[in-house]
Amino acid sequence: MSTEPLRTPRRLPVRMTDTELLAALRAGDPSAFPELCARHEPALRRFARSILRAKPAVVDDVVQESLMRAHRALRRDDRHIEVRPYLFRLVRNCCLDEIARSRTDSVALHLLHPGDEPASTESVHTLLERRDRLTTTLADVADLPETQRHALLRREIDGLTHEQVAAELGVSPGASRSLVLRARDTLTRAAAARSADCEDVRADLLRAHDVHHRASVAALRHVASCSACRAFRTALKHDRRSLRVLAPPSLLLGGALLGGKAVGLLGGASKPAGIKAAAVVTTAVLAAGGAYEMKTQVFGPGERAPISAAGVALPGGRLSAGQPLPAHTALVTKRVRLPRSGPVPPATLACPTGMRVAGLVPEAGDGRSHGFDARTIIGASSIAGVQFASRGPDAGETVDVAILCRQPDPTGSVRAVPATRHGAPLVHACRQRAALSRSARGAVLGTVTSRQPLAVLGSRHGWLRVQTDAGRTGWVRVGATC
Amino acid sequence: MAGALSLALPGVAPAATPKSAHVCASRVVLVESPGGAVTGIVHHGDLLFVLNGRAHAQWWRVATTFGTRGWLRQRNLCARDK
Numbered sequence: 098m099s100t101e102p103l104r105t106p107r108r109l110p111v112r113m114t115d116t117e118l119l120a121a122l123r124a125g126d127p128s129a130f131p132e133l134c135a136r137h138e139p140a141l142r143r144f145a146r147s148i149l150r151a152k153p154a155v156v157d158d159v160v161q162e163s164l165m166r167a168h169r170a171l172r173r174d175d176r177h178i179e180v181r182p183y184l185f186r187l188v189r190n191c192c193l194d195e196i197a198r199s200r201t202d203s204v205a206l207h208l209l210h211p212g213d214e215p216a217s218t219e220s221v222h223t224l225l226e227r228r229d230r231l232t233t234t235l236a237d238v239a240d241l242p243e244t245q246r247h248a249l250l251r252r253e254i255d256g257l258t259h260e261q262v263a264a265e266l267g268v269s270p271g272a273s274r275s276l277v278l279r280a281r282d283t284l285t286r287a288a289a290a291r292s293a294d295c296e297d298v299r300a301d302l303l304r305a306h307d308v309h310h311r312a313s314v315a316a317l318r319h320v321a322s323c324s325a326c327r328a329f330r331t332a333l334k335h336d337r338r339s340l341r342v343l344a345p346p347s348l349l350l351g352g353a354l355l356g357g358k359a360v361g362l363l364g365g366a367s368k369p370a371g372i373k374a375a376a377v378v379t380t381a382v383l384a385a386g387g388a389y390e391m392k393t394q395v396f397g398p399g400e401r402a403p404i405s406a407a408g409v410a411l412p413g414g415r416l417s418a419g420q421p422l423p424a425h426t427a428l429v430t431k432r433v434r435l436p437r438s439g440p441v442p443p444a445t446l447a448c449p450t451g452m453r454v455a456g457l458v459p460e461a462g463d464g465r466s467h468g469f470d471a472r473t474i475i476g477a478s479s480i481a482g483v484q485f486a487s488r489g490p491d492a493g494e495t496v497d498v499a500i501l502c503r504q505p506d507p508t509g510s511v512r513a514v515p516a517t518r519h520g521a522p523l524v525h526a527c528r529q530r531a532a533l534s535r536s537a538r539g540a541v542l543g544t545v546t547s548r549q550p551l552a553v554l555g556s557r558h559g560w561l562r563v564q565t566d567a568g569r570t571g572w573v574r575v576g577a578t579c
Numbered sequence: 580m581a582g583a584l585s586l587a588l589p590g591v592a593p594a595a596t597p598k599s600a601h602v603c604a605s606r607v608v609l610v611e612s613p614g615g616a617v618t619g620i621v622h623h624g625d626l627l628f629v630l631n632g633r634a635h636a637q638w639w640r641v642a643t644t645f646g647t648r649g650w651l652r653q654r655n656l657c658a659r660d661k
Contacts, residue, residue: 409616441645456616459608468609468619468647475616484645486625501616511616533612541631542638543612543650567614 115180123172130168137181138164141188148192151232159195163187186255193239193246233322237287241280244268248276290318296479298326300447303480306333307393313450395449396428403430409567410455410503412513423513425504427452430461433485433496441485443470448502453548454481455511458499465496474529476511477548508550508566516568521552524561524578531578533563533571542571551578599628600641600656609649613638619647627656 113121113132121129138160145156145163167187171178238246244266251257251265252273263273298319305312312320312330320326396402398421405418412423422428433444448454453476457469470482481500503511508523517523526545533543537560545551551563551573560572602625609619621627621643632639632653639656642648 407617409614456611457608457618457620459606459617459620462620464622466619466621466625466643466645468621468643468645468649470646471648473618475611475618484647486621486643486645540633540636541640542636543615544640546611565612567612569612569614 116177119171119178119180123175130171133180133184134164137184141184144185145188145192148189148235149195152195155195159191160188163191166191182255186250189250189254193235196235196239233291234284234288237284240287241283245276245280245283248273249280252277286315287318290315291322293319294479295319295323295326297450298323299329300479301450302326302330302333303445303447393429393431393446396422396430397449398422398424398426402428404428404458404497404499405460406458406499406501407460408456408458408501409512410501414513425452426455426513427502428458428499429502430497430499431483433498435465435485435494435496441487443485444483444498446481446483446498446500448479448481448500450479452479452502452504453511454478455501455503457481457483458501461497461499463496467496467498474546474548476505476509476546477529505548509548510550510566512566515550515566516564517550517566518552518554518564521554521564523550524553524563525549525551526573526577527579528577531573533565533569533573534560535571537572539572543569545573599626600658601626602655603657604655607651607655609641609643609647609651611649613650615650618649619643621651627651629656 115133115136118129118133122133141163142156142160145159146153149156149159163184167184170187171180171183238249241249247266248262251262252259257265259270259273259277262277263270266273266276268276293315298316301316302312302320305316311317320330394403400422401419402416402422403418406416406428407414410426416422427449429446429448431444431446435441454469454473456475457467466486467483470484472478473481473483479502483498483500485496503513505511506515508515508517509525510517526547526549529547530544532541533545534540535542537557543565545563545565550566551561553561553563554570555562556575559575561575561578562570562572563578564570602621602623605623607621608617609621610616611618626644627641628644630640630642630648632641637652637654638650639653640648640650641656
């Protein structure tokens with residue numbers, strides 16, 4: 098590193114342009130660079146502060162680092178450089194380096210300065226949301242590979258042509274285009290992963306956990322930015338470690354081998370790509386006081402149903418065993434070995450990514466009464482919790498349960514043939530469930546769920562007259578709808 | 580739920596809407612809402628708690644002893660509490 102001082106109190110007698118100062122610097126004039134710094138440093142500091150809002154303490158260091166890099170680079174050769182834009186680019190890159198070096202998930206509240214308070218027209222919530230978006234976008238840009246980042250910023254921010262970007266990077270213009278496209282794609286995927294539905298991500302994590310595989314890249318991207326899903330993943334790992342303590346090593350090895358074999362045999366190439374990864378999940382879970390084994394199979398669209406099924410998610414309401422499952426529909430089955438005594442643990446069945454729970458298959462169950470827990474919402478949940486009666490007529494120790502999953506249509510309905518009236522404005526329940534009444538303040542005649550589309554037919558005194566996707570009409574409180 | 584409504588369960592004299600009832604049919608499905616998706620399956624003899632049921636209504640909302648809630652046709656229930 099150069100030991101020359103970056104600034105001196107002496108100023109050049111005549112106001113020179115940046116280009117003239119650059120020439121003087123290259124000619125060996127020691128006062129030229131301090132003059133450039135004095136001229137641009139305040140603006141560079143403001144610029145760095147706007148990027149590093151969450152870390153104001155490092156702004157001075159970052160600007161100083163940028164100026165040191167500029168000092169070295171400007172003297173390196175004689176090519177023409179527009180000094181001011183060049184310095185801003187350097188500061189921007191140093192800021193991004195700093196963000197990449199020490200990423201944080203959020204802006205700590207104690208770092209908010211009085212000057213950062215929102216304007217009168219903007220709520221604190223809006224400001225923090227905007228700042229959070231900016232922070233995450235910058236972090237995504239900072240995480241890009243160096244060449245992609247350079248190509249994207251020079252093209253998008255500095256407006257260079259691909260030929261100019263290519264000349265800087267020493268690649269062809271086609272390669273420059275490719276770098277920019279890849280960078281945009283990476284940023285889009287990162288944003289999509291962040292905004293992904295936590296239930297979908299957790300279903301993905303559960304499936305990956307069961308087969309001892311890594312979760313999908315999209316799920317892992319989401320986990321990196323979602324503390325709740327990160328905690329969920331940590332809990333999954335912790336559960337496995339805890340259960341391992343209860344099992345003799347030989348049994349665990351056997352279970353792992355059995356699981357791996359089943360995956361190999363049953364995860365065949367005929368399965369659709371979206372379903373294949375989750376086709377078969379076999380896990381041997383050993384619990385103290387009696388073992389229960391869980392086996393999950395997912396049958397995707399076009400695959401033959403292993404059992405007959407009935408439900409509103411199926412066209413005609415029924416599907417015979419052996420018939421192919423219709424489009425956008427999956428059947429998930431699970432074999433549960435219940436304990437001989439004591440409380441019966443619930444089973445968890447996860448729908449394929451993008452699908453929602455569309456109903457229990459009544460044909461399964463092996464004579465034991467069972468059903469969804471209260472957290473499982475038809476059309477909204479992607480994971481179903483199934484509870485069992487402690488005993489029942491003809492109840493065996495092993496129970497096969499099955500659920501139907503379906504990709505919601507654009508209105509949010511998981512019915513095969515939604516009956517919602519076309520053209521009417523749609524609302525849905527704000528809460529998980531709301532009552533559907535015969536008339537305003539009248540008797541309750543049904544339940545509507547949080548993602549179920551409700552066509553508004555009229556309103557009166559704080560009540561809406563609606564038609565559900567099942568075709569039933571009734572009244573719901575205005576306050577219960579969104 | 581109004582307790583003064585008459586009871587309309589099979590084989591039981593009308594008195595009041597019961598707070599709990601038994602399943603009379605061999606197998607009954609519970610649905611999220613009448614005409615909606617299946618949420619559970621109960622069998623003959625199972626005890627159900629009635630959450631919402633008018634005496635002459637066709638559909639009642641019930642909860643099972645294991646926690647599942649749903650609607651079923653009233654004709655599939657036999658009174659337990661009078």
